[in-house]
Amino acid sequence: MEDKNENVVSNQEQEQVKKPDETNQKSVAEEHPEILEVSDLTKTEEEMDKADAEYTATNIQVLEGLEAVRKRPGMYIGTTASAGLHHLVWEIIDNAIDEALAGYCTDVDVIINKDGTCTVKDNGRGIPVDIVAKSGLSGVETVFTVLHAGGKFGEGGGYKVSGGLHGVGASVVNALSTWLDVYVHKNGGVYFVRFENGGKTVAPLKRIGDCDDSGTIVTFCPDPTVFLETTEFDYGIIRDRVRQMAYLNRGLRMTVTDNRPEEPVSESFCYKGGIKEYVLFINEHKTPVFNEVIYCEGREEVEYLPGVKGHIYVETAMQYNDGYSANIFSFCNNIHTHEGGMHEGGFQLAMNRVINNYARKTKMLKENEDNLTYDDIKEGLTAIISVKHPNPQYEGQTKTKLGNPEVRKIVSQIVGEQLDRFLMENPKTAKLIIDKILMAANARVAARNARESIRRKSALDITTLPGKLADCSSKKPEECELYIVEGNSAGGSAKNGRNRETQAILPLRGKILNVEKAQAKRIFANAEIGNMITAIGGGIDPEFDVSKIRYHKIVIMTDADVDGSHIRILLLTFFYRFMRPLLEQGYVYIAQPPLYKVDYNHKSYYCYNDEQLEVLKKQLNLKPGYPFQRYKGLGEMDDTQLWETTMDPANRKMLRVTMDDAIKAEKVFTDLMGDDVLPRKEFIHNNAKFVKNLDI
Ligand code: TSJ
Numbered sequence: 001m002e003d004k005n006e007n008v009v010s011n012q013e014q015e016q017v018k019k020p021d022e023t024n025q026k027s028v029a030e031e032h033p034e035i036l037e038v039s040d041l042t043k044t045e046e047e048m049d050k051a052d053a054e055y056t057a058t059n060i061q062v063l064e065g066l067e068a069v070r071k072r073p074g075m076y077i078g079t080t081a082s083a084g085l086h087h088l089v090w091e092i093i094d095n096a097i098d099e100a101l102a103g104y105c106t107d108v109d110v111i112i113n114k115d116g117t118c119t120v121k122d123n124g125r126g127i128p129v130d131i132v133a134k135s136g137l138s139g140v141e142t143v144f145t146v147l148h149a150g151g152k153f154g155e156g157g158g159y160k161v162s163g164g165l166h167g168v169g170a171s172v173v174n175a176l177s178t179w180l181d182v183y184v185h186k187n188g189g190v191y192f193v194r195f196e197n198g199g200k201t202v203a204p205l206k207r208i209g210d211c212d213d214s215g216t217i218v219t220f221c222p223d224p225t226v227f228l229e230t231t232e233f234d235y236g237i238i239r240d241r242v243r244q245m246a247y248l249n250r251g252l253r254m255t256v257t258d259n260r261p262e263e264p265v266s267e268s269f270c271y272k273g274g275i276k277e278y279v280l281f282i283n284e285h286k287t288p289v290f291n292e293v294i295y296c297e298g299r300e301e302v303e304y305l306p307g308v309k310g311h312i313y314v315e316t317a318m319q320y321n322d323g324y325s326a327n328i329f330s331f332c333n334n335i336h337t338h339e340g341g342m343h344e345g346g347f348q349l350a351m352n353r354v355i356n357n358y359a360r361k362t363k364m365l366k367e368n369e370d371n372l373t374y375d376d377i378k379e380g381l382t383a384i385i386s387v388k389h390p391n392p393q394y395e396g397q398t399k400t401k402l403g404n405p406e407v408r409k410i411v412s413q414i415v416g417e418q419l420d421r422f423l424m425e426n427p428k429t430a431k432l433i434i435d436k437i438l439m440a441a442n443a444r445v446a447a448r449n450a451r452e453s454i455r456r457k458s459a460l461d462i463t464t465l466p467g468k469l470a471d472c473s474s475k476k477p478e479e480c481e482l483y484i485v486e487g488n489s490a491g492g493s494a495k496n497g498r499n500r501e502t503q504a505i506l507p508l509r510g511k512i513l514n515v516e517k518a519q520a521k522r523i524f525a526n527a528e529i530g531n532m533i534t535a536i537g538g539g540i541d542p543e544f545d546v547s548k549i550r551y552h553k554i555v556i557m558t559d560a561d562v563d564g565s566h567i568r569i570l571l572l573t574f575f576y577r578f579m580r581p582l583l584e585q586g587y588v589y590i591a592q593p594p595l596y597k598v599d600y601n602h603k604s605y606y607c608y609n610d611e612q613l614e615v616l617k618k619q620l621n622l623k624p625g626y627p628f629q630r631y632k633g634l635g636e637m638d639d640t641q642l643w644e645t646t647m648d649p650a651n652r653k654m655l656r657v658t659m660d661d662a663i664k665a666e667k668v669f670t671d672l673m674g675d676d677v678l679p680r681k682e683f684i685h686n687n688a689k690f691v692k693n694l695d696i
Helices: 012-018 022-031 045-071 073-077 082-101 139-145 170-175 235-248 275-282 342-361 406-425 427-459 488-497 520-525 527-536 562-578 580-584 610-619 639-647 662-673 678-684
Strands: 107-112 118-122 177-186 189-196 206-210 215-222 253-258 265-269 294-305 308-320 327-332 381-388 481-486 503-508 553-557 588-591 596-600 603-607 654-657 691-694
Touching: 045 073, 045 170, 073 082, 082 107, 082 118, 082 170, 082 215, 082 235, 107 235, 139 170, 139 177, 139 189, 170 177, 170 215, 235 253, 235 265, 235 275, 275 308, 275 381, 294 406, 308 406, 308 427, 327 342, 342 381, 342 406, 342 427, 381 406, 406 427, 481 488, 481 527, 481 562, 488 503, 488 639, 503 527, 520 527, 527 562, 553 562, 562 580, 562 588, 596 610, 603 610
Parallel strands: 107 253, 327 381, 481 503, 481 553, 553 588
Antiparallel strands: 107 118, 118 215, 177 189, 177 215, 189 206, 253 265, 294 308, 308 381, 588 654, 596 603, 654 691
């Protein structure tokens, strides 16, 4: 999939980006005094003196700015937990990618160093080193010490896309680091500057040597007094993001290296096909309906601010698979727009228009028949929608919904025209697509009836709750917990051992249906699933209403064996497809029953993993061969034991299932549930991939 010798950054699209629009440059500077201009290389003595004097003054102002970041880091990076820590890396990477989008950089390397710090390196032009008129500082120092100055100067030098969600600026990274080193290779020289203690310049930028290449190298050490929870970078998180960036920016080579382990790890990603390959990657373990990926692209100039013009770039790639779920992922400026927005709206408009036109023109859809709906059109569709916008506006609860209204029409036009042409030129593929959609439409009618009966049931209250459910007496969802328990015998213990006020028990008999492989009609006819939907009380997709759910903790309690893992994954797949907000909002948990019990001196000790068992053996000074019980299933515990070890909020340990990256989750689910058996097997032995540890 990767192409090692690829160097496509100088493709036509990016060439065109390079040319600045002279007439518009002035108005940008006039309208936006915060955008700093880079002064000439040539300076008079007088100007230099003045600059020196200003240097001290600006430095003080600057530090006040960075001090604000240190006081309220959450305002700038959202959280100081692991996600915030990684935000620092994204910020630096984004700056290097901007250089690539401008057409000047082909390689970006991300390195986790042995000492736990992080280095990002590119082969771009190098951050400007000459003095910036507005700040009196070198370009490099300006970028790292003036809030929001990052890369905005030198407007016209390239296509700027940062300033979106991550665009808090490199200075924020500096403010939150104990030290940060910058090397710039430019104009034959190596320039260096170091900052310490949250962005204090150690000494002004200095030329320290010669070179014959160009680029920027930034290394930073996150401040442990800011990132109290952790300063440890997660290789997997960084690798996934770096790979995503490589997919979204075709031809850009991105390498990620972890030098912490004894044996360093390194992976390199470069995709000549960009998002076309991304779609193939997502469909990797699915069965596509046809081989080609339908690709549309284009750009349009817009006046995004009064008097300021810029280009909006649109790229979409799609392919159908034989599954029933839709996997449409949208991005603006390389940021995943979880909540969709105008680009997704435009895509939907185009799909509806073109598919229906084509189906009618070819008489596959008769005159007297209703239009095909988007719900049917998107069934089994994997699509990536990626736009680049010079002035994105984000809306929505998590600010991940693209709000720019002009984007809808542009996407609709570009996708509409090119999809239409694709269908005309590929009638065989077009027929496969329309047939698939017609089948979805027929199945939907059948499913509607099954669905209706479920909805009727779940709309009424307690009297129609499933007989197997032992409900709790409290009616406050905030304090209510639903335990979904594998097997009737464990269900019995859980019913007796629970706190009846807040804990409800729903035993599941055997295995539930694999919803990834079953049609909607069968899913809703399944008794176990019906019970679950009724008990939870929020209905099901597309009408799932998370505000109506009856429990704010839904706890999956299964045996610690392969069957238990399987049931757990089936349940998670079901929630993912039909009650996704449950996962998004963190209402789903996995109970952690103990694996071992050691009786010693009239007391019982429980261990939840092998490590704990070893520690306990040492603590109690147990001789080798001292007996202990290994639990094979929940059924081996009596009511009291189950309560004490697994259900008592005071003692239990549960895992909260998080779903911060829908793509990752979707991939995990299909890798598991799709046609390939191997990834499922692998996963079952290592199933904590998308489950994050949480002590409750
Ligand atoms: F975030 C950052 F500032 F720390 C950072 C910036 C980190 C890394 C790894 C790279 C970069 C970066 C910035 N790479 N390349 C650039 N390019 C510029 O800043 C640049 C260079 C030349 C011109 C010009 O107009 O001549 C303009 C710009 C913005």
